[in-house]
Amino acid sequence: MRVFVTGATGWVGFAVVQELLATGHEVMGLARSDKSAAALATVGARPVIGSLEDLESLREGVSEADGVIHTAFSRDWSRLAENCAVDRRAIEVIGAMLEGSSRRFLVSSGVALLAPGQIATEKDVAPAISASFPRATEVAVGKLAARGIRAAAIRLAPSVHGLGEHGFVSRLASIAREKGVSAYVADGLNRWPAVHRLDAARVYRLALEVDAQGPFHAIAEVGVALRDIAEVIGHSLGLPTVSLSPDEAAAHFGWFAQFVAIDAPAASEHTRALLGWAPEHSDLLADLAQPGYFGA
Numbered sequence: 169m170r171v172f173v174t175g176a177t178g179w180v181g182f183a184v185v186q187e188l189l190a191t192g193h194e195v196m197g198l199a200r201s202d203k204s205a206a207a208l209a210t211v212g213a214r215p216v217i218g219s220l221e222d223l224e225s226l227r228e229g230v231s232e233a234d235g236v237i238h239t240a241f242s243r244d245w246s247r248l249a250e251n252c253a254v255d256r257r258a259i260e261v262i263g264a265m266l267e268g269s270s271r272r273f274l275v276s277s278g279v280a281l282l283a284p285g286q287i288a289t290e291k292d293v294a295p296a297i298s299a300s301f302p303r304a305t306e307v308a309v310g311k312l313a314a315r316g317i318r319a320a321a322i323r324l325a326p327s328v329h330g331l332g333e334h335g336f337v338s339r340l341a342s343i344a345r346e347k348g349v350s351a352y353v354a355d356g357l358n359r360w361p362a363v364h365r366l367d368a369a370r371v372y373r374l375a376l377e378v379d380a381q382g383p384f385h386a387i388a389e390v391g392v393a394l395r396d397i398a399e400v401i402g403h404s405l406g407l408p409t410v411s412l413s414p415d416e417a418a419a420h421f422g423w424f425a426q427f428v429a430i431d432a433p434a435a436s437e438h439t440r441a442l443l444g445w446a447p448e449h450s451d452l453l454a455d456l457a458q459p460g461y462f463g464a
Contacts, residue, residue, distance in 0.1 A: 170194040171376065172233035174220065174258070175240030176213065177204040179335065180276065180328055183369035184237055185213050191373060196229050198240065220258040230265040235272040235376050238262065248303075256304040263312040263319060270318060272376050277305045277321040279361060279385065279434040280427070287390060288434040290323075290383050306383070320382025322372055326432065327362040327392070329455045336360070337452075339424055341401050341462045350402030350409045351428075353417045356395025358431035363388040364449035374443040384439045388447035391433030400456045 171188055175181035176197025185208065188195050195213040198220075199205040205215035218225020220240055230236055238259065242251040259275055266273050281295050282288035294306035305321065312319040326336045344350040363386050371386040395409075402409035418425045440446060455461065 169234045169376070170196065170232060171235045171237060172196045172198070172216070172229035173213075173237045173239065174198045174226070174229075175238070175276075177207050178239055179333065180324065180365060180368060181237075181239035182207070183365045184239060184372045186211060187366070187369040187373045188376075189213065193373075196233060198225065198229060220254050223257075223261050226258060226261050227265055230262055233271065236262055236266065236274070237372055237376065238273070238275045239372075241276065252303045256308050259305065259308040259312070263308070263315075263317050266312075266317050266319075267315060273312065273317060273319040274372055274375055274382075275305055275309050275319065275321050277309075277323045277383065278326065279323045279387065280326050280430055280432045282323075282432070282434065285431050286433070288385075288432065290385055290436075290438040294321075320375065320384065322375060323383050323385050323387075323434075324368060325361040325363045325387050325389075325434065326427070326430075327360050327397075327452055328365050328368050328386075329362060329452050330365040330449075331455075331458065331461060333365070333461075336427060337397060337401075337456065338462070340397065340428070341405065343421060343424065344398075344401050344405055344407055347420060348407060350398045350405065350407050351412050351417070351420055352394045352398040352409070353412055353414060353425075353429045356398060356411060357393050358429060359391025359393055359433045360397070360430075361387045361390055361432065361434040362392050362452035364447065364455065367445075367447040367449050370448075371439065371443065371445055374445055378443055380442040384443065385434060385436035386439070387434045387436040388449075389451055390435055391431075392452050394428065396453060397456065400453055401462070404456065404462055
C-alpha cells in the first residue's frame with residue numbers, strides 16, 4: 169500500500185514511517201524543509217515538499233496514496249486556536265480528496281480530556297469544541313465518517329515515550345532543571361496513561377490494514393502516577409522531589425500546570441481486540457530510568 173503521512177519527521181510520524189516501511193508499505197511523507205526531505209529519503213520514503221497550510225501539497229500527496237495518516241500538529245501552544253484551525257482545514261481537505269473511495273484516513277487525537285478522573289475508553293466521545301478546547305480533530309473526523317469516508321481517530325497517550333522524547337515528560341524535566349526541584353501537585357496520585365512511540369506506531373499501521381471502526385487507543389499503561397514520574401525525573405537529574413499545592417503549582421509550572429494536574433487514565437482493551445495489538449516495548453518508568461533519557 170502507498171501511504172501518505174503528514175508530520176512524517178515528527179516524534180510519532182517518523183516512527184509510523186519506519187513501521188510502514190519495515191512491513192512492506194511504500195511511504196510518501198510531507199516535509200517542510202530540505203532537512204526533513206533528506207531524512208525521509210534516507211530511510212526510503214518519498215518526500216512531498218509542503219505543509220499543512222499548503223493545501224496543494226496535501227492534495228498532491230493524497231492523489232497518489234492508497235491511504236493517509238495525519239500526525240502533524242504544531243506544538244506552539246501560544247497559537248493553539250490558530251493551529252487547531254489549520255489542523256481542521258487540513259483534515260477537511262484530505263477528506264474531500266478521499267470521498268467516494270475506500271481509502272483509509274487515520275487522524276491523530278488524544279485521550280487527556282476524554283473522561284478526567286475516570287478510565288477513558290474508545291466509547292468515550294471527545295469534548296465539544298470550546299474556547300478552552302478549540303481542537304476539532306474528532307469532530308472533523310466524525311463529519312467525514314458520516315459522509316462514508318473511512319476516517320478514524322488514533323488517540324495517543326499524553327506520554328508517548330522513548331529516547332529522544334520531547335513531549336510532556338521532557339517538559340516536566342525541563343521545568344525541574346529550571347526550578348531546581350522535580351515537582352508534582354498535592355499527593356501526586358493523578359495519572360497519565362503512556363505508550364512507547366514504537367508501540368504507538370504499530371497501532372497506526374494495524375489500523376490502516378484492518379477493516380475495523382475507530383477510534384483506536386494507542387495506550388500501553390492505563391495510568392502512571394505523576395508522583396512516580398516526578399521521582400524518576402528527580403533521581404535522574406539529582407534533584408529533590410517535592411509536592412506543591414495547586415496555587416504553588418500554578419506559579420511553578422505556568423501554562424503547563426493544567427496538564428500536570430490532570431487525572432486522565434485510559435484503557436485500550438477494545439483496540440487490542442480489534443487490531444490484535446499488544447505493547448512490546450518498555451513501560452514509562454523503566455524508559456525514563458535509562459541513562460541519558462533526559463540528555464546531558
